[in-house]
Amino acid sequence: MNILGVLLFAFGIAVSIALHEFGHLLTAKAFGMKVTRYFIGFGPRLFSFRKGETEYGLKAIPAGGFCEITGMTALEDVHPDDRKRAFYNQKVWKRVVVLAAGSITHFILGFIILLILAMSLGLPNNKGLPVLQEVTPCVPVANVTDGSCPSGSPAPAKNAGLQPGDEIIAIAGQQTPTWPDMQRITRERTGPTEFKIIRDGQEKTVTVDVAKVTRTLTDGKGGKETKEIGAIGVLPKESFTYSPIAAIPAAVSFTGDMFVNTWKGLLRFPERIPAVVQAIGGGERDLDTPISVVGASRLGGDAAERGLWAFFVLMLAGLNFFVGVFNLLPLLPLDGGHIAVNLYERVRDWIRKLRGKPAGAPVNYMRLLPLTYVVIFLGGAITLLTVTADIVNPIRLQ
Structure with missing residues (x-):
């Protein structure tokens, strides 16, 4: 049952990733942009098929996915026939919607999970009501x-x-x-x-x-x-079960609480990293330390083994909210970083217009590469730390 729980949780993560990229795909196509590839995973291609102008497929390493939209930046060499449909030639609000669609998909998925939980196993009494x-x-x-x-x-x-x-x-x-x-x-x-x-x-x-x-x-x-x-x-x-009608406001309220807790967790994230390092060295693993998808999957396995399915489902919802919020941080290469660049261009051009000047040139992403590499390096280092801690000194359900 533990192994089944781990596999189910890992499958839930994979579905979330697939839907994240599908959010980009759906909105890009809705706005008439050209999407050339939609793949789940990285590395060698396992299989793919083409439908229309888009190739869909699965790759060997299940550690993410991507949706390739033509002309993501003005630096990209785009065929003359595709320039009108290139991402960088669309209105700013359309670009922002496409970029935010992945996170929005996570939020919608998290809410749906909570809604189903409210009508079935019940939402936790997270406010400690004296019922x-x-x-x-x-x-x-x-x-x-x-x-x-x-x-x-x-x-x-x-x-x-x-x-x-x-x-x-x-x-x-x-x-x-x-x-x-x-x-x-x-x-x-x-x-x-x-x-x-x-x-x-x-x-x-x-x-x-x-x-x-x-x-x-x-x-x-x-x-x-x-x-x-x-x-x-x-x-x-410990939990409340609702009718289908009452479940909607209950899930909305609980979603708001999870957003607040997710944001607080992100703010406290840097200060918890030393505790992860100590745990790798043999120190007691604090329950409040960050965990990787490996650790989350192991907790999912523990929950399944103990029959704590409400906790299992709640973890999936929480994971979606965390990834959705984290992905909107204004840092490249996250979607939030691309949104920040596009909004900067829009505000800059508006100010230039007020001053009687023409629109400025698109932001040169090459100049942002050093900062992007720093974010990638830090993200990789934190991932390595949390995965190591989750292997040698994991958080387990008691």
Whole structure:
């Protein structure tokens, strides 16, 4: 099952790459540009076929793909018959759409994955909402470790009539926007306490006789302490499943959250690289360190082996959002770099027009080659580091 998970995840990555390039292909053809080749992979050609003016095919190394559009820069030698259809002769907005189409395809694919997840396995409770998954028969005492309910064990939530699906919004007049808030306030209480809940869209008030139990807790400094706390015997809801109609806004909201998290992850990316180097040297692998497609596929295998298919699917969605956002960074040779160049030309020519001057010459990509090589070198080095770390000291699901 682990191997199957790895293969399935790798296949998901390959499909994402194929659709990325297909986004470029589809928009370029829609605008009348000439697309000569569409290939998945690099290296030796495994097979190909021609349909119209475009050759479609598969290459031996499944590490990317490409869509070859005639006249990507003004430096390219284009046949006179094709000049009107060359990329560099199209309006700027058309060029930007074609260049951004790969990332947009990733975003659409990621949203569709989340939409399907919302209607099937459920979206994770990523905001920690205090919604009940289960009301336990009792609150076990300290010396009970098997989850059983000895005679006389308190059952506060059950006795108060709390039900799975209830959302606790306030305790003793204090708001509980998240599950940790609910836990913190509950632990400070004892005896009959007013709980405000939402059940089936209606607000209700119930009185829960909060029990006092002995628990060993983490003290926030890595140590542990034993103390008496309040408890009611409930477990949090870890995911939410939606109807087809309700799934749309839920997936939209979750997509927004993933965009925010992806951007935050990209900003923190450089500072996490030293941790990858330490992991290669034998240090403990931080769960927050960057991973390669190798590491992601291994995690996919772990998830499949443990039956965590919701996590598996969520990783695929997250991968698409990450690649989509990363590809829009204004750095050559990424699509975002080409977009930046085209937008620069448009703004520059607009300013020149206001000054009564003709449009400037196209940007000379040859002058940008040193910067492009630096980006390629850094990207290759980071890829090598993360792949090495994922082989010698991988992140694994516990």
